[in-house]
Amino acid sequence: MSEDDELTLPCDQALIACTFALMTAYAQPAADARVDAATQRRLIARKVVSNLFFLREHPQLGDSMRRVVTQVHQHWRLLVEQTEGAGRAADATPARLH
Numbered sequence: 528m529s530e531d532d533e534l535t536l537p538c539d540q541a542l543i544a545c546t547f548a549l550m551t552a553y554a555q556p557a558a559d560a561r562v563d564a565a566t567q568r569r570l571i572a573r574k575v576v577s578n579l580f581f582l583r584e585h586p587q588l589g590d591s592m593r594r595v596v597t598q599v600h601q602h603w604r605l606l607v608e609q610t611e612g613a614g615r616a617a618d619a620t621p622a623r624l625h
Contacts, residue, residue: 539587546578565610572607579603 537545553571556564579600583593 539582539585539592542578542582542585546575546582549575549578569607569610572603572610576600576603576607 549571553568553575556567556571560567562570579596582588583596583600588596
């Protein structure tokens with residue numbers, strides 16, 4: 528594999544910008560999406576957690592920012608666990624007949 532073929536990490540600034548965009552999409556799901564808002568939020572939250580993990584481990588990130596990202600990562604990870612738990616509970620609830 529040549530140097531040109533090696534995978535490179537996105538810069539920390541790009542990861543931060545993408546994560547902010549995802550957080551905005553989480554707050555205001557797209558009305559014209561193919562899935563409902565709850566599903567959009569679950570998927571977006573998973574990606575936010577992933578981005579925060581990679582940002583936390585990014586070699587260009589300073590120590591103070593790393594601490595902030597670590598705390599935010601923990602918050603979003605719990606959010607994902609809660610929303611996925613709520614989604615499973617809703618899926619297990621029998622539908623009412625009218």
